[in-house]
Amino acid sequence: MYEAWFSKPVSVTTGIGGDIRNLLNAQQAVDLLGGNWRDAGSQKHRSALRACRQAINGGISADVAREVFVEAAREAHILVE
Template identity: 35%
Template sequence: MTGLVKFARPVIIQIGRHGKERIVVDVTDAASILMRDFGTQTIKRRAAMDVCLKVLRGEAHSTAARGAFVTAAREANILRGD
């Protein structure tokens, strides 16, 4: 699948105590954040990454990736708005 796969609703996160809030609107951005900005590897982070990759390959829907990303962000305590 080419191009951006948008979420139905954005997810708001904040990385670091003094970081700016970020609005995540698509699967590509979510996958990038999961790879770059999450400190520790957890089962929920790994699951979110796997679902994002499936969406980008056209094997899953963006709803599943959004849900997994929200779960991982909540676990990492960076979720600010769902």
């Protein structure tokens, strides 16, 4: 098992203050997805969690998981674009 590093960080806003956090790998994405996710349980949230876990286990590339995570973050309105 490894972190599955993204080729480019994903910037998201977190917390009440809207702090910007740059996620560098699938493990960091899983940690965020498993926490207080705004749209927890949505199809995109579940897909992102599954994809990031697969990337950590070497089943898919980190950048495929990154793209799925970006879509979930966009749906949750936390993606910094």
